[in-house]
Every structure is written in structure tokens, then in C-alpha cells.
Amino acid sequence: MNILVDSCSYNCQNVGDLAMLAVAVSRLRELWPSASVEVITNAPDRVARLCGQVGTVPVRGRRLLLQNRVIGPARRWLPAGMAESWDRFEERLVLRRPRLSGASLAIKSAIGGRQVSDAATFLDAIDRADLLVVNGAGIMTDAFRESALGILATLELAARRGVPTAVVGQGIGPMADPVLFERAAQVLPRVTLIGVRESLASVPLLRSLGVPSGNICVTGDDAVELAFSAHRARTASARDGAAKIGVNVRVASYADVEPEILSSLRVAVSAASRALHADLVPIPIAHHGGRMDVDTLRSLLAGLGDADGGASLDSPQRVIDRVGECRVVVAGSYHAAVFALSQGIPVVALVKSPYYVNKMAGLAHQFGGGCEMVRLDETDVAGRVFGAIERAWAADGVRASLLQAAADQVERGRSAYARLRDVVGRRAIA
Numbered sequence: 418m419n420i421l422v423d424s425c426s427y428n429c430q431n432v433g434d435l436a437m438l439a440v441a442v443s444r445l446r447e448l449w450p451s452a453s454v455e456v457i458t459n460a461p462d463r464v465a466r467l468c469g470q471v472g473t474v475p476v477r478g479r480r481l482l483l484q485n486r487v488i489g490p491a492r493r494w495l496p497a498g499m500a501e502s503w504d505r506f507e508e509r510l511v512l513r514r515p516r517l518s519g520a521s522l523a524i525k526s527a528i529g530g531r532q533v534s535d536a537a538t539f540l541d542a543i544d545r546a547d548l549l550v551v552n553g554a555g556i557m558t559d560a561f562r563e564s565a566l567g568i569l570a571t572l573e574l575a576a577r578r579g580v581p582t583a584v585v586g587q588g589i590g591p592m593a594d595p596v597l598f599e600r601a602a603q604v605l606p607r608v609t610l611i612g613v614r615e616s617l618a619s620v621p622l623l624r625s626l627g628v629p630s631g632n633i634c635v636t637g638d639d640a641v642e643l644a645f646s647a648h649r650a651r652t653a654s655a656r657d658g659a660a661k662i663g664v665n666v667r668v669a670s671y672a673d674v675e676p677e678i679l680s681s682l683r684v685a686v687s688a689a690s691r692a693l694h695a696d697l698v699p700i701p702i703a704h705h706g707g708r709m710d711v712d713t714l715r716s717l718l719a720g721l722g723d724a725d726g727g728a729s730l731d732s733p734q735r736v737i738d739r740v741g742e743c744r745v746v747v748a749g750s751y752h753a754a755v756f757a758l759s760q761g762i763p764v765v766a767l768v769k770s771p772y773y774v775n776k777m778a779g780l781a782h783q784f785g786g787g788c789e790m791v792r793l794d795e796t797d798v799a800g801r802v803f804g805a806i807e808r809a810w811a812a813d814g815v816r817a818s819l820l821q822a823a824a825d826q827v828e829r830g831r832s833a834y835a836r837l838r839d840v841v842g843r844r845a846i847a
Contacts, residue, residue: 433752478539553586615779637826697722
């Protein structure tokens, strides 16, 4: 049994995505203890530290294939309209005849001296796979168009070879880009099982793409299991003694949050810290470029909390444990909220872009409460964030319902993975 996992987050610098990958590999190993597992990634060492004995497949191989044009230079002499048609023809050719593209790359390598063996490695991994699993992430959306198109290409390559495919733990949409929407409508209806994090946005979008309802299941995020398990392992005294406010803010184009908003957020969390006699602790999720959330939190909490912005919190377990010390978490990124709610900790969710509105609203719906959204594009951000923190701090009664919701999502997630046995079994019979 050979299982190929598309990790979606290829540089392994987002601890939320890493948590999902760890849970996915663990669940697959429970189903097939003797299976060979390979992960498509840019960071083989990080994957090995997280998942143990797995093979790795360079994502560069897929990029080489998709970017290669067998006879592409001819387009330079074509009118614009014909050139676009030619591009689409070449793209279809790569997906339908990938070995031809691989041969073309080999010839170009021999002539130009380029290293293209990763393309053959990628194709070989698909050819020997008995199951392709696209691991959870919020990638199939306009904000990450190129990555989403690459994942869809992997699914199509596998499907054309009769390899069963599954997409698990996904946040899907918003998806208004016409090229991405068209490709998703071509590929996703052929996927055997699509497990999504939430039902508010992802399910209607999948139905509009033509995905059969029987292929869709709502499981919650795979990373819920890792955080929920950490809560269960923690002593009651450690849980009850929490007097901290966890803080996470995502400054990025897809969040539509600019650095200027930090001054208002600083006023809010500083006032809450004084009023509630609570320490402020950073909760970094994305470490892209080595920093990202860390730099933002270092600036936001300068003189108020942890001076290093949480730089040492570079693994899922370390971040989950730090979240577990908190009574409230202010979350500007999705997995900061997941790690908190899954441990029974209420969340103040900071949102602005449609991407994050979708993600946080769906997450709040999954947990049935305990997650108050505060829009950052409205007036009096500091006052509204402060008020939401106070309400979350006083919401002692919500812990039990959050934990029950987490337990339910873990069970639904495991049930969805168990369906993969039938998927693979049907292929073996055929």
C-alpha cells in the first residue's frame, strides 16, 4: 500500500498546517500500519521530524511539469488570441501526457544543463500511489490561486491514472477567479471524498462546482484532535490556573490587515491586561521567512508581554501548550483560534478580508459559540476588541460546550478517514 500526501503547505513554516499534516499521517497509519507514506513538500527534514519515517517528494517536480511547454516557443509568433488557446492546449497536454512533458524536460536538460530529475520523481510517486490524500489547508481560494491550481493538477494527474483521491480538512473558498473556478469544477467532482472544515461557505461552493453531496462530509479541522488531546492530558490545576490572554495578529495581504492597525490593537490588549490582571502572551502561527507572526507580535507587545514575540514556539505542540495556558485568545489567524476553541478556551477573532470572515465564521459555527468576531474595518477597533475580551474572559460556562464540540469534530474526522478503506478496497477489487 503506497499513500501519497499532498501537504499543501510546502515550506512547513505554519504550525497550524503542520498540525494538520501530523494528524493526517497518524490517521492514515492507523488505517494502514504497514503502508508506505510519501509527502509532497519543500522541507523534507521538517516533515521527517514531525511525521517520522515517511518518504518525501519535491514539489518542484510538479512546478517543472506544469511550467514546461513542449513546443512553447512557437507561441511567440502567434496572435494574442491564438497564443492563449495554444497555452491551454499545452496545459492539457501536460496533464494528459505527463511523460511526454517529462521527456521534453529531459531533452532540454541535456541541451541546457538544467537539473530536472525532480519532475520524474514526482511522476513516479503518482504512478506508484494507491491513494492520493490532499492534506488540509485553506489553499483552494483566490488568495492562493497558483498553489490551488497546482493541487488541482495533482488531483487530475492521479485521477487519470485511476488512483483514488481524497481531500481532507479543507477550507475552500472564496473562489471568484474564473480560471480557478473552472478548474475546480473540472477536477473536484471526480474526487472520491472531500472533507471540509465547515459547512457555511465550503459546502455551498462545492455544490456550485458540481461536487455530488455524497462525496462531501463536514469534519472540522484535522488539527482539532491535536489540541483537544493536549487539553485532556493537562492537569485540572493547570487548566484552572490560566490567567493569561493569548494574542495573535496576522498582517498579510490575504488578511487585508496593515501594520497601522497594530496601534489600535495594542491599546485594546494593554487595557484588557490591566483591567483583568492578566499577562499577555504571543501566539505565533506563521513563521514564513523565519519571522512573520513573530515580528508582528514583537512589535505589538513591546513592553507589554513576551519580548521575543514567541520565536521559540515553532512547533504545533509548543504553540498548543502555550495556548493551553490562556483564559482567552485574541486570534487574527485561523489556527490560533482552532487551538484555543479545541481546548475549551473562548476566542476573540479579528477579521477583515472575505477570506478570514469565511474562515472564522465557519469555525464559530462548528463550535456553536465561544468565538466572537470583531471586524477591523469598522470604527472604534480598540473599544470593540477590549469589550470582546472582557466578555470572553467572563464566559466560564462556555468551556464544556466547546470541548464537546471538539470531541464531536474529532469523531467526525476519524469517521471520514475510515471511509478511505472502502475507497481503496473498491479499486483493489476492480
